[in-house]
Amino acid sequence: MVPGPLFVILKPRIKINKMKKTSISVVIPCFNESGTIYKNIEKIRNYLAGRFARYEIIAVNDGSRDNTWGELEKARESFGIIALNKETNEGKGHAVKDGVAASRFDFVLFLDADLAIPIEELDKFMAEASSGTDMVIASRFVPGLKILEPVLWYRKIMERVFRLIRMVIINNYNIKDTQCGFKLFHGKCARKIFPLMRTRRFAFDAELIFIASKLHCTIKELPISLQNPRKTSIRIFSDSLNMLIDLMKIRWNDLNGAYAGAAVSKIMVKTKKVIEDDAN
Ligand SMILES: Nc1nc2c(ncn2[C@@H]2O[C@H](COP(=O)(O)OP(=O)(O)O)[C@@H](O)[C@H]2O)c(=O)[nH]1
Numbered sequence: 001m002v003p004g005p006l007f008v009i010l011k012p013r014i015k016i017n018k019m020k021k022t023s024i025s026v027v028i029p030c031f032n033e034s035g036t037i038y039k040n041i042e043k044i045r046n047y048l049a050g051r052f053a054r055y056e057i058i059a060v061n062d063g064s065r066d067n068t069w070g071e072l073e074k075a076r077e078s079f080g081i082i083a084l085n086k087e088t089n090e091g092k093g094h095a096v097k098d099g100v101a102a103s104r105f106d107f108v109l110f111l112d113a114d115l116a117i118p119i120e121e122l123d124k125f126m127a128e129a130s131s132g133t134d135m136v137i138a139s140r141f142v143p144g145l146k147i148l149e150p151v152l153w154y155r156k157i158m159e160r161v162f163r164l165i166r167m168v169i170i171n172n173y174n175i176k177d178t179q180c181g182f183k184l185f186h187g188k189c190a191r192k193i194f195p196l197m198r199t200r201r202f203a204f205d206a207e208l209i210f211i212a213s214k215l216h217c218t219i220k221e222l223p224i225s226l227q228n229p230r231k232t233s234i235r236i237f238s239d240s241l242n243m244l245i246d247l248m249k250i251r252w253n254d255l256n257g258a259y260a261g262a263a264v265s266k267i268m269v270k271t272k273k274v275i276e277d278d279a280n
């Protein structure tokens with residue numbers, strides 16, 4: 001039997017050694033993130049270096065009106081990131097989709113540029129994904145959540161109302177929280193799901209889960225530590241309305257067979273097996 005303290009010391013090492021054999025693409029959607037984006041990319045780079053055999057950071061600037069692009073260019077020079085620039089704003093969902101299309105590695109993570117969920121959370125997400133889960137998503141509604149900074153009261157209401165409406169409209173009661181900006185996929189899985197995605201703005205996370213369920217991907221929600229930077233690009237009324245319309249569009253798309261390809265192919269992205277099958 002391994003004594004307690006020794007086990008505590010060894011456990012994280014085992015995880016990190018596993019991660020060292022693999023590769024990851026990290027996609028960051030960026031909209032008006034000037035002032036923080038360069039140093040947050042540096043944090044992400046420092047975390048990834050030494051933990052993964054190979055990694056790439058893909059930052060997508062989405063028509064920001066501040067100096068986000070300037071900072072991304074600087075990060076490209078300093079850290080060799082891949083920086084994609086969209087002249088006009090097309091929405092977070094579309095930016096993440098572009099980033100995933102450019103990704104090449106075994107795992108794909110997308111996360112919010114403001115690091116509302118710290119990159120260090122990836123340790124436990126990788127442990128779960130390495131055990132075979134296709135998609136590991138951050139969740140505020142599973143036990144174990146740590147709130148580092150209080151959530152604005154109206155955001156709490158918005159989150160709960162959205163959750164209820166989402167469950168009714170697209171019928172996915174099994175997933176408690178679709179909306180957190182920290183999702184890890186097996187690369188194969190991400191690159192099957194995202195091309196089918198049509199939602200451009202904030203409801204895209206709900207569509208991802210919807211498509212993933214059709215693909216029979218395994219999904220696990222994990223609790224996280226959550227900071228809540230006061231700065232937000234979400235507009236209470238217009239974005240709530242847009243999200244409601246987008247949820248109805250997902251249902252409508254489904255009725256019109258937009259995701260039929262996913263249902264028919266029944267891709268089980270159980271990593272190695274599918275990678276081998278695809279290679280044949
Ligand atoms: N590409 C892109 N990213 C966006 C857009 N709006 C927000 N983001 C990014 O999405 C993430 C979360 O946005 P944020 O405004 O912090 O939302 P909140 O945390 O839910 O209040 C951040 O990385 C933003 O830079 C957008 O229109 N386009």
Ligand SMILES: [Mg+2]
Nearest residue numbers: 112114116229
């Ligand atoms: Mg935020």
